Amino acid sequence: MRLTRPILLALLLAGCPKPTTLQAPAPVPVRVGSVLESATEGPVEADTTALDAIVAEIEARNLTPVAVEVSGPHRKRLEMLAQGASGGVILLVESTARYSTQMNGRYRWTVEVEAKLADPEALDEAAVESFTVPVHLLYAHERENDALIAATPSIARRVGALLDDWIRAQGQ
Amino acid sequence: MLTALSLLLMSDASAGRADVGGYFRVAARPDLQGGSGRLGYWNLYGRLMNEGSYGMVELRYDVLEPSGDAPWTTLHARFEGGSIAGADDGNGFLGNFRMSQVFIESGNVGIDKVTWRFGSLEYFFGDMGLYDMRPATLFFNTVGARAEYRGEHAEVLVGIGDAGYGIRGFKYSAIPTVGAAARVRVPHFEIGAGAEVRYEPGVLGSVNAPYHTPNVEYEDWVRGEVAERYLQERPGLEDFFWDPEPRRSLSYNAVGYLGFGGFGPIRWNNLFVRYSLAHPDTFTEEQLGGKTIQIYVHDFTDDRRSFTLGNEMQLNLVPKKLDAAWGVLYGDHSDGDNAVKPSDHDRWYASTVLRLQAYATPTIHVLAEGSLAREYSKNGNNFREHHDSIFENTGGQPDVRGLEYGDTDTRDTMQLKGGLVINPLGPGVFSRPSLRALYGVQLSNVNNAFGNAFVVELDQYDDFETVEQHVHHLLALEAEVWF
Numbered sequence: 246m247r248l249t250r251p252i253l254l255a256l257l258l259a260g261c262p263k264p265t266t267l268q269a270p271a272p273v274p275v276r277v278g279s280v281l282e283s284a285t286e287g288p289v290e291a292d293t294t295a296l297d298a299i300v301a302e303i304e305a306r307n308l309t310p311v312a313v314e315v316s317g318p319h320r321k322r323l324e325m326l327a328q329g330a331s332g333g334v335i336l337l338v339e340s341t342a343r344y345s346t347q348m349n350g351r352y353r354w355t356v357e358v359e360a361k362l363a364d365p366e367a368l369d370e371a372a373v374e375s376f377t378v379p380v381h382l383l384y385a386h387e388r389e390n391d392a393l394i395a396a397t398p399s400i401a402r403r404v405g406a407l408l409d410d411w412i413r414a415q416g417q
Numbered sequence: 418m419l420t421a422l423s424l425l426l427m428s429d430a431s432a433g434r435a436d437v438g439g440y441f442r443v444a445a446r447p448d449l450q451g452g453s454g455r456l457g458y459w460n461l462y463g464r465l466m467n468e469g470s471y472g473m474v475e476l477r478y479d480v481l482e483p484s485g486d487a488p489w490t491t492l493h494a495r496f497e498g499g500s501i502a503g504a505d506d507g508n509g510f511l512g513n514f515r516m517s518q519v520f521i522e523s524g525n526v527g528i529d530k531v532t533w534r535f536g537s538l539e540y541f542f543g544d545m546g547l548y549d550m551r552p553a554t555l556f557f558n559t560v561g562a563r564a565e566y567r568g569e570h571a572e573v574l575v576g577i578g579d580a581g582y583g584i585r586g587f588k589y590s591a592i593p594t595v596g597a598a599a600r601v602r603v604p605h606f607e608i609g610a611g612a613e614v615r616y617e618p619g620v621l622g623s624v625n626a627p628y629h630t631p632n633v634e635y636e637d638w639v640r641g642e643v644a645e646r647y648l649q650e651r652p653g654l655e656d657f658f659w660d661p662e663p664r665r666s667l668s669y670n671a672v673g674y675l676g677f678g679g680f681g682p683i684r685w686n687n688l689f690v691r692y693s694l695a696h697p698d699t700f701t702e703e704q705l706g707g708k709t710i711q712i713y714v715h716d717f718t719d720d721r722r723s724f725t726l727g728n729e730m731q732l733n734l735v736p737k738k739l740d741a742a743w744g745v746l747y748g749d750h751s752d753g754d755n756a757v758k759p760s761d762h763d764r765w766y767a768s769t770v771l772r773l774q775a776y777a778t779p780t781i782h783v784l785a786e787g788s789l790a791r792e793y794s795k796n797g798n799n800f801r802e803h804h805d806s807i808f809e810n811t812g813g814q815p816d817v818r819g820l821e822y823g824d825t826d827t828r829d830t831m832q833l834k835g836g837l838v839i840n841p842l843g844p845g846v847f848s849r850p851s852l853r854a855l856y857g858v859q860l861s862n863v864n865n866a867f868g869n870a871f872v873v874e875l876d877q878y879d880d881f882e883t884v885e886q887h888v889h890h891l892l893a894l895e896a897e898v899w900f
């Protein structure tokens with residue numbers, strides 16, 4: 246019985262409203278693509294977990310996501326996103342997963358991410374966010390896609406910050 | 418030291434990239450029952466609340482960064498130890514830490530998909546996270562070279578090195594070690610096996626090489642009465658203690674692994690098995706006629722075998738609401754040379770641990786864990802059930818000269834733990850960081866079955882009374898992170 250109040254208090258705090266997400270003044274379309282590569286093997290098939298999280302970040306900012314399948318080298322991916330864009334921006338998130346070592350029971354991977362947000366008419370003037378997310382997987386059979394899934398919360402947050410910067414820049 | 422090396426590597430990043438990773442665990446567990454802040458003696462009852470502080474930092478430096486098919490090479494250096502200031506009796510002093518691993522790996526050299534490693538060779542098939550144990554581990558003590566092929570459906574590893582310093586320390590004697598492991602993978606299933614053999618040749622004249630001192634009785638040795646018995650039988654012959662006879666030592670590990678999952682509620686299940694022959698000891702020392710003598714014990718320690726079976730299953734019981742991890746561990750240790758004294762080499766134990774984690778929100782969870790364990794000493798009594806229990810032999814008779822301890826050969830332990838957990842990265846039994854506020858209780862047939870500083874002697878002149886407790890309560894505020 247003595248534990249009931251602290252538990253309820255903790256649950257109550259957990260339900261407190263989060264800080265308001267920055268909102269774009271108009272629902273601008275964002276053509277978004279996500280690619281996963283192995284550091285040594287090249288492109289790897291990924292499920293939609295990371296892309297779904299990025300799409301959710303876009304929607305949360307009153308922007309309109311348009312998921313586009315991209316492939317090929319970096320420049321081609323940007324061009325595939327820009328192709329057919331009428332206004333709005335493009336967002337390319339490229340992740341490279343790399344196995345590091347066994348570490349006291351876990352399998353350490355790093356996911357190097359480069360997110361580019363650009364005007365489809367000015368691909369060379371993109372805003373770039375580069376960062377590395379370490380993840381520690383539990384099982385040997387878990388590979389690049391599992392590393393990407395584990396890194397997804399961090400990737401989504403950093404991509405969200407990139408979108409926030411762009412929204413602020415639009416208001417200036 | 419850690420920071421200095423980190424900065425050194427980071428500052429040189431223009432030549433290649435540095436990456437710092439690691440693990441920390443810190444806890445405040447004020448123990449109001451006279452304990453040292455751990456619920457029970459060891460992690461047979463689940464690692465939760467039975468392990469202390471820990472810190473580990475691993476530095477990875479890309480001398481040549483991996484890129485496609487080009488050769489690459491990286492340096493790894495790992496520091497670790499079990500102490501953090503204010504959280505344990507080591508108070509974070511660096512003497513509690515060690516450079517546990519250093520190795521350099523290189524890939525795309527010679528054979529496609531093969532990684533060459535020189536340095537520390539440790540390899541494991543997987544982990545039992547509930548127990549913090551890795552039964553299927555090879556090359557734990559070995560430094561040398563290995564080649565590892567990592568393909569999508571198979572992994573093969575071959576290694577060779579020296580375990581002499583890892584096993585002997587300052588009593589170093591070369592222990593060449595060779596071993597191999599293989600793992601095959603198809604969707605939802607993995608199977609693997611491996612073995613290592615360690616051979617320590619005799620080196621005539623080397624005091625650290627394997628020998629055995631003849632004519633010594635096992636019981637005299639474990640009582641520390643070899644010199645006393647020698648003098649009783651040979652008065653005045655202190656300078657003529659028996660010369661040791663050379664030996665050769667052999668030990669091995671054989672491990673197996675089966676993994677499956679990804680169907681129904683089973684996220685993954687790891688089954689590990691290990692059979693080991695431990696490496697024989699070298700010598701112990703006693704005083705004889707004012708001089709220190711070495712008693713070489715190869716023949717007394719060359720038949721210590723152990724069998725370990727462990728299984729851990731991770732379950733998604735209710736998606737995004739409730740997960741579970743269930744572990745079972747069995748160990749059987751036998752010492753063919755010892756028929757007189759209880760020891761960790763002559764026992765069996767069995768344990769099961771179940772952890773449930775419910776997600777009140779994505780980041781606030783409720784944790785509950787229970788464990789049941791039995792430990793049995795095969796060589797007679799090894800535990801004490803009461804504060805005033807006299808020492809008994811297995812026949813129940815008092816035996817002050819006996820080699821047994823306490824009044825029972827069995828320790829039964831039950832633990833229950835629970836509390837609130839903050840996991841900022843979301844759901845998952847093993848999601849980290851994890852910030853936990855926990856309460857735990859242990860029930861044991863053994864008196865004060867946790868690390869403590871109680872008086873245990875029944876001496877009428879002791880300043881402190883003995884204490885009897887079979888229930889142990891503990892609160893914990895603790896954090897754990899991988900980074």
